[in-house]
Structures are given as C-alpha cells and as structure tokens.
Amino acid sequence: MDSIRTFFSEYGALLAEKTWEHLYISFAALALGVIVAVPLGILLVRLPKIAGLVMGIAGIVQTFPSLAILAFFIPLLGIGKVPAIVALFLYSMLPILRNTYIGVKNVDPTLLEASRGMGMTTFQRTTRVELPLAVPVIMAGIRMSAVYLIGWATLASFIGGGGLGDFIFDGLNLFRPDLIIGGAVPVTLLAILLDLLLGKLEKAATPIGIRLERGEA
C-alpha cells in the first residue's frame, strides 16, 4: 500500500500526462478511423465489384505485426505522435470498415425498395434508412476498434509517440517492475472503462424502434 502511495507521489503528475497522451493518440486514431472507414464502408456496399478486393486488402493489413507498421512509418513521417496516430488509424479501420459494410449491406432489401419507391434520393436513403438501421453494428465495430486501440497505443512509445507505453518501455529497459505495472494497469483500466462507456453509447445510439424489435427496451 505504501509503495503505491510513494509511486503516485513520485510519478502521479507524469502518469496523468501520459494517460492524457495515451487517450489523445487513441482517440485521434479512432476519429480518423471513423471518418474514413464509415463512408468507405457505405461506398463499398454501392460498389460490389471492388468490395471484396478492398475488404481483402484491409484484412491483410490487419495481419501485419504492429511494430512493423510503426517502423514502416518512421522513414515516411519521422518519429513522434503523427506517425503513431497514422499507423494506429490504419489498424482501427478494419473493424469499423467491416462492420459498416456488413451493417449497411444487411439492411432489409424490402426497406430499400420502399425507400426508393417512395422517392428518396440515394443520399436520403443512406442517411435516413441505411445508417440508422446499421448503427448498432457500426457502433459495435467502433467499440471493438477503440478497445484494441488502447492496447496498441502502448506501442506508440516505441516511435516516440508517448503515452502510457513510455512507462512500460522504461520499466523494461531499467528493470523496474513498478514502472511496468504502473503503465500496464492504467492501460487495462482504460480499455475496460472505454468498453463499458461505448457499450452504453452503442445502446443509446440504437434507434428505439430497433431496440423494441429486439425486445430490449
């Protein structure tokens, strides 16, 4: 108990700073991921011919070791937060892209026919029918992505991006288990917390009518 107190008195300020950095990197990557992957997912539903190809490529990128990707960006973007965010963004895309694609693609075709037959434009059909109905699936993808990102963001430290990874890598280099634990525990807690929060958000974002249909409201 004492050791925890001394750890906080010594590293508290730094811990807060690194946690903030960690969240910053993760959310920046996540935000980029949402901004790119959701529209791309919708677009892919409209382009069935290339959808398979793009989803395949995204799947392959996902299998690259994270460290390799981070290292890959050093010559292109140097070191620091920006390459870290870009690399993590690439990772975050796949779950969001896949879920958006599946969510939109699985919207009941009779509803699409109804919306076309009633005179919705393609844009209206997307924003008023497909997206609201796909929201639960898309949100699940975002949530999955966010939880992964919190973990992956520890690697940002490796290329000078900062974050809680700094504690862990320092601890590893200096043989200081307290630093390793001091970094790893907050990462885990953040991941759990975020999962809970986004779970709530996922529910809130699901249209009431859909929740009723599933017997959840």
Add this chain to the structure above:
Amino acid sequence: MLVFDNVSKVYPGGKRAVDHLQLEIEEGEFVCLIGPSGCGKTTTMKMINRLVRPSEGKILLNGENLLDKNVVELRRSIGYVIQQIGLFPHMTIRDNIALVPRLKGISAEERNRRAEELLELVNMPKEFLDRYPHELSGGQQQRIGVLRALASDPPLILMDEPFGALDPITRDSLQAEFKNLQQSLGKTIIFVTHDMDEALKLADKIVIMRAGKIVQVGSPDEILRNPADEFVEDFIGKERLAQARQQLQTVGQIMNPNPVSVGMGETLSQAVKLMRKRRVDSLLVTDGAGVFRGWVTVETIERHKNWDAAVADIMETDVPTVRADTLLRDATRNILVRGLKYVPVVDDRKHLAGILTRTSLVDVLYDSVWGDTEDESSGMADGEGA
C-alpha cells in the same frame, strides 16, 4: 391516364417477364393485375414507378413519357405499397406515415395533422402515432402501409399484394374498408393480387396475365360472363363461374326467343286463327319495323266481336316490358311481385326479342334456391344464350 404502349421487359439473362403489353388505365379506376406466380405482375407495376426500366415500348402518364420525368419527383407523386409492408422499424408510425410529405419539405405541424387525419380514416386512435411498427399487429401494420401511400394525396397508387399476408377475416374487413376509401377519395389504383375473390370484389377492371402477356381485360362481370379462354376459366374456377353465371344470367338468356306475335294491321279473325294454331291465349303485337306495341288477349277479342277490326284498334298498349340485357336477378322481383304471367322482352331499340314466362322464371329460381346440379343450370344458360 396511364398507357402502356407495347411495353416489354427482358431481364438480364434473357427472361422476358413482360411481353408486348398493351393497356390503358382510366383516371379513378381500380385495376387489378392478376395471374399465376411469375407472370409479370410485379414487373409491370414496378415499371410505373421506374423501379424497373422497360426494355421496349413506352409508358405514358397523362400523355407524358415516364422516362422523361424526374424519377424522384415521379415516385413522390405515386403512392406505393409493397407486399412485405416495409414500414421503417426505426421510425414512429407518425414518421412512417408522413415520410413522403417530409421528403417534400412539408412542415412538421402539417405532417402531424395529416398523419392524424389518415389514422382516423382507418379508425385507429391517435395514440398509435408515437408507437413503433414493432408494437403493431400485422393487420395494423398493413393499414399503416396503405396510409403511408396516401399521405401526400397522390392521384395514382400502386399496391403489390397489400393484403396478402393477412388472415381471411382481417383481409375481408380491410378490403371493404379500402374499397370505400378509394371510392370516396377518387384515386386511381393499380393493385396486384393472385386472389380472384379479391380482384372480383375490388376491381373496376381486371387484367388477367399469363407469361408476361395479357389474356383478358374486363370488368368483373364481363370476365365472369365471358371468360376469354380455358385458362381464364380455370383461373376463375368452375365453382365460382357456375355461381356467377346464375347471378349474371340475363333475361335474354332464359326467355323464349320465339314469341307468338301478330302485326298491328292484321284483322281479329286472323289473330284468332293464329291463336288457335299456336294454342296460346294472347298475342304480342308489333309494327312493321318489329317494334313492340302491345298485346291482345283472347278475352278482349271475344268482347269485341267485330272480326274485321284491326288488332291495333283493340290491343292493350299499357304493357310492362323488360329488356333482354336486364340481369335476371333484377327483373325477377318485379315480375313475381306484380304477379305477371309473362312479360314481353324487348331489345335496346324496343324491338320484340322474346317472351319471359313465369314458368321459366320459376324454374331458374328453383335452381338457385335448391342449388340444382350445376351442369344443368349452366347448360341451360349456354343453350339459350342469345
């Protein structure tokens, strides 16, 4: 209002779903498209709101080629009810009903008023407006699906088997409800069904299709009376046809087409001779052109005594007649209530066409009351059809 001019649809892969369709639909008409599965009903309908593009020919709406119109505006001006109902589960009933008005930029108040007004039409309370489709029964959902098509007051409404998924009782009441609605609102309806009873009940005009082609177009009565071919007969069903034949029998079909008649200028002695010869107690009188003028009975001649007088001088002219194309069911009551033994039958130009006797009428009544064997009754209708 709507004209199909030699329209065909060939789907990719070569399936000819609609084959040289020629059809004209009048304003305010309730048209039922009917035929076996896969005959092209849905395809025909979807070409009207351009969900399917015709491969050949053109479709004119109020004289204008559909393909020249803005597709989004066109669809907003045509009501559309799909078979699977297709209410949006994430929208309230209010938003579902008022969807097209919303797309058209109508204000929220106006939309709300409209949704309430429509709900009233089908006797559903206002409380339903804030519910979601999932909270409604199938029949209620189907009603909302129909209301949604009415929301922006379109002159033309397309309905693809809208009552298909309902139990018979709900379907019956919804059909009646809807027919009233259509008549009071004066809409043109194109209604796809594969249920002949439904078509007979609702349609002004039935279009029977087979393999992409029209087999017959006509009012329910016309189709029941004169099925174009065996396919149509089978489709209507023997039982229904026999029943309908009785219902739709005309006076002309059961009258005696060879009444004993005499010219106006003939003398009474000639008339009596004719009566004796044909063993009748009265004669129908016609003029030179064959127009029915009255009758003479053996009693009046007896009273008169002047055998050289002309028939025209003593005939009774105030005689009830019936037209040959009157439906039997309409003529029967009149004749039986008045206690007439027989009624002269005339055509549309008052020419004498035959005579309807109380005896033949009673025969038919027996058949329908006691349900005589169908073969006999339809045989008679065929045999005496004019």
